[in-house]
Amino acid sequence: MPWRPVPRSHTIAALIGLGLLALWMAVDDDAYLRPLDDANLAFHEAGHQIYGLFGSTLALYGGTLGQLTFPAVAAATFFWRREPIGTAVGLAWFGQNCGNIARYAADARAQALPLVGGGEHDWFHILSRWHALDADHTVAAVFRLLGWALVLGSAAWLAWPLRPGADRATGSSGS
Numbered sequence: 001m002p003w004r005p006v007p008r009s010h011t012i013a014a015l016i017g018l019g020l021l022a023l024w025m026a027v028d029d030d031a032y033l034r035p036l037d038d039a040n041l042a043f044h045e046a047g048h049q050i051y052g053l054f055g056s057t058l059a060l061y062g063g064t065l066g067q068l069t070f071p072a073v074a075a076a077t078f079f080w081r082r083e084p085i086g087t088a089v090g091l092a093w094f095g096q097n098c099g100n101i102a103r104y105a106a107d108a109r110a111q112a113l114p115l116v117g118g119g120e121h122d123w124f125h126i127l128s129r130w131h132a133l134d135a136d137h138t139v140a141a142v143f144r145l146l147g148w149a150l151v152l153g154s155a156a157w158l159a160w161p162l163r164p165g166a167d168r169a170t171g172s173s174g175s
Helices: 008-027 036-052 056-080 084-106 122-129 133-162
Strands: none
Touching: 008 084, 008 133, 036 056, 036 084, 056 084, 056 122, 084 122, 084 133, 122 133
C-alpha cells in the first residue's frame, strides 16, 4: 500500500515541529517539555501497573516500558495506515522518551531527581540487579544517542521527498 499523500506545507510544518523538539533536546538535556512530558510521566506510571500484572520484575521495568510502548504503538499505527507525518512524529516521540529515560538512568547512583510520590528509583534497582550501577552514565549515553538518532532520523526520513530532484508527482511524503 502506498504512503498517503501529504501536502508539502504539512510536511514542512511537521519538520519545523521536529526541529523545535530537537532544539529543545539540544538546549537543555534536563528540560521538562510540558504537556508532552506530563503525558510521558503518566505513561511511565501506568506502565508499572500494566506490566506489573505479569510479575514484579516487569513491574520494575514497566515504567520505562510504558514510556516507550505508547509512542511505539502510535508510530506503528501510523505506519500501518501509511501516514508519514504521524509515523515520523511517533518515532520522534519515542526518541524524546529515550532522552527522558537517559536522564533517569544517569541519576541511578545520585538519586537526586524528584520522584512521583517520593517512590523508589527504578533505574537504581534495574542497574543494581544487573550489577551495573556504576554504568549508569554509559546506559544514559546509549539512551540519549538512540533518542537523538530517532528524532533526527524521523525528521530526515520525512524530509527525504522534499530534496531537490525528488519525484513529487504523487505528493506523498516518506515513500
